[in-house]
Amino acid sequence: MLAALSSQVPGEELVGIVNVGDDLTLHGLRICPDLDTITYTLAGLNNTETGWGLTGETWRVMQELNALGGEAWFSLGDRDLATHLYRTQRLADGASLSEVTVELLAHMGVAIALLPATEDQMATTFTTSEHGTLSFQEYFVRHHHDVAVTAVGFTGAEAATPGPGVLAALAEADRIVISPSNPLISIAPILAIPGIADVLSERRRDVVAVSPLIGGRAIKGPADRLLDEIGHGATAEGVARSYAEIAGTLVIDVVDASWSPAVEAAGMRCLVTETLMDTPERAANLARVVLDG
Amino acid sequence: MLAALSSQVPGEELVGIVNVGDDLTLHGLRICPDLDTITYTLAGLNNTETGWGLTGETWRVMQELNALGGEAWFSLGDRDLATHLYRTQRLADGASLSEVTVELLAHMGVAIALLPATEDQMATTFTTSEHGTLSFQEYFVRHHHDVAVTAVGFTGAEAATPGPGVLAALAEADRIVISPSNPLISIAPILAIPGIADVLSERRRDVVAVSPLIGGRAIKGPADRLLDEIGHGATAEGVARSYAEIAGTLVIDVVDASWSPAVEAAGMRCLVTETLMDTPERAANLARVVLDG
Numbered sequence: 001m002l003a004a005l006s007s008q009v010p011g012e013e014l015v016g017i018v019n020v021g022d023d024l025t026l027h028g029l030r031i032c033p034d035l036d037t038i039t040y041t042l043a044g045l046n047n048t049e050t051g052w053g054l055t056g057e058t059w060r061v062m063q064e065l066n067a068l069g070g071e072a073w074f075s076l077g078d079r080d081l082a083t084h085l086y087r088t089q090r091l092a093d094g095a096s097l098s099e100v101t102v103e104l105l106a107h108m109g110v111a112i113a114l115l116p117a118t119e120d121q122m123a124t125t126f127t128t129s130e131h132g133t134l135s136f137q138e139y140f141v142r143h144h145h146d147v148a149v150t151a152v153g154f155t156g157a158e159a160a161t162p163g164p165g166v167l168a169a170l171a172e173a174d175r176i177v178i179s180p181s182n183p184l185i186s187i188a189p190i191l192a193i194p195g196i197a198d199v200l201s202e203r204r205r206d207v208v209a210v211s212p213l214i215g216g217r218a219i220k221g222p223a224d225r226l227l228d229e230i231g232h233g234a235t236a237e238g239v240a241r242s243y244a245e246i247a248g249t250l251v252i253d254v255v256d257a258s259w260s261p262a263v264e265a266a267g268m269r270c271l272v273t274e275t276l277m278d279t280p281e282r283a284a285n286l287a288r289v290v291l292d293g
Numbered sequence: 294m295l296a297a298l299s300s301q302v303p304g305e306e307l308v309g310i311v312n313v314g315d316d317l318t319l320h321g322l323r324i325c326p327d328l329d330t331i332t333y334t335l336a337g338l339n340n341t342e343t344g345w346g347l348t349g350e351t352w353r354v355m356q357e358l359n360a361l362g363g364e365a366w367f368s369l370g371d372r373d374l375a376t377h378l379y380r381t382q383r384l385a386d387g388a389s390l391s392e393v394t395v396e397l398l399a400h401m402g403v404a405i406a407l408l409p410a411t412e413d414q415m416a417t418t419f420t421t422s423e424h425g426t427l428s429f430q431e432y433f434v435r436h437h438h439d440v441a442v443t444a445v446g447f448t449g450a451e452a453a454t455p456g457p458g459v460l461a462a463l464a465e466a467d468r469i470v471i472s473p474s475n476p477l478i479s480i481a482p483i484l485a486i487p488g489i490a491d492v493l494s495e496r497r498r499d500v501v502a503v504s505p506l507i508g509g510r511a512i513k514g515p516a517d518r519l520l521d522e523i524g525h526g527a528t529a530e531g532v533a534r535s536y537a538e539i540a541g542t543l544v545i546d547v548v549d550a551s552w553s554p555a556v557e558a559a560g561m562r563c564l565v566t567e568t569l570m571d572t573p574e575r576a577a578n579l580a581r582v583v584l585d586g
């Protein structure tokens with residue numbers, strides 16, 4: 001979504017507020033999957049074949065770690081590892097996560113600012129009847145999100161404070177866009193940090209959310225299943241109910257146009273357009289709708 | 294030296310007590326250069342071209358880290374990194390350094406036991422007039438040990454306790470061999486851990502040290518320079534004076550045979566043989582001298 005917006009607005013005018021609830025420490029390394037995925041994507045370095053990680057990636061370290069009997073279930077490519085080594089060392093040097101994020105963006109030539117939603121430790125957890133409580137990566141990578149979830153929690157979120165610049169960015173933005181991410185595990189952990197949802201509520205008229213569903217299905221990931229299991233249902237209406245208090249407008253896909261009245265009934269203005277960003281043209285169109293609609 | 298000894302004695306009967314004063318945490322990873330170098334060498338995986346690290350090594354992560362502007366002065370190969378990731382994660386899991394060492398040796402098929410001299414944190418430091426106080430790796434890698442040293446210290450050694458099995462191994466061994474390592478920075482940090490030098494003194498008759506000098510020169514590393522700068526001189530006599538209190542016998546090279554009376558005068562029995570282990574035959578010969586002499 002940020003890449004699409006940058007086709008309409010100079011990158012310097014865009015600020016991304018990024019979920020850190022998926023972050024983990026593995027092998028001693030601080031790994032921030034959402035910050036990294038967005039950074040790599042904006043730098044044009046994302047691996048379009050796998051849908052995650054870096055292009056031109058190699059796996060020497062993981063192969064060796066596997067041979068040693070190490071924990072290789074969370075695949076870290078050699079290029080990707082350099083990011084984690086860099087971040088971990090800089091944090092050990094006393095740099096903040098925000099500062100490290102700025103450095104990585106600069107090194108990768110990205111003009112868009114990314115702000116960690118918080119610099120405090122927080123962790124998204126999944127309650128399951130089958131496997132007990134799972135960390136984000138256990139749920140997502142180890143179990144391929146193929147397990148029934150009864151609840152999602154955000155450990156540490158209540159005590160967390162918004163990262164540097166987050167509240168100011170939300171207060172000052174002409175428009176606030178909620179990306180077509182998973183409402184329950186990518187957006188909700190940001191909203192769980194005290195202060196952020198309040199600003200959004202105050203600025204509700206300028207907040208535009210994009211539904212992650214097309215025909216009731218998520219393009220990738222478990223948004224549909226989770227909306228069914230623990231949300232308001234895997235429909236445009238269910239998404240509207242998730243966001244009605246903090247966003248004035250919901251953008252839904254043309255195939256879901258029939259849900260428009262239900263979205264309005266849930267208290268949100270409803271815009272209908274093509275939301276699949278599978279070509280630069282469609283991405284630019286969605287960006288225009290989001291910015292101007 | 295351990296490899297040479299294993300040509301004469303079953304690996305299961307050998308125990309190596311290993312310096313951890315060079316250990317460092319970099320990029321969040323716990324790195325134990327001496328444990329790793331010895332493990333790799335005993336596994337036949339050491340890089341004979343560079344003299345350090347693993348054979349068949351690649352450098353993808355370091356190249357990328359360098360491109361990110363990260364701290365790439367301490368080169369960690371991709372294969373080598375797997376060892377550090379493994380160790381760091383196992384330590385985070387609650388395993389001890391000794392346990393991790395056992396695991397790595399087993400994974401690499403090494404029958405010889407290696408014991409960290411201590412599991413406590415300790416660090417060898419170098420006082421220099423040119424660059425102030427340097428860590429081991431700053432001295433060794435960053436400055437290529439090409440700097441005058443006025444003192445060596447072992448931070449944390451006084452409060453450290455010998456690692457599990459260390460004192461027992463020293464008490465029970467038929468013979469205790471001090472490898473032809475650097476007396477001041479590879480052996481001294483082990484001796485600085487309270488209790489170890491005492492056991493050696495008690496067992497002095499069974500302790501055989503091998504001089505690291507051949508014709509007053511170290512085969513590699515700064516042993517000669519340091520013996521001149523802060524030791525008893527870069528001669529067999531200087532080495533003897535370093536070890537006289539804890540070892541009854543010093544093995545010196547044939548080219549240093551004229552120093553034999555001075556070694557005896559320093560209070561050590563002196564054995565003269567070829568000490569350069571450049572062929573399996575010479576290595577086996579040195580091992581026999583050390584074990585039987």
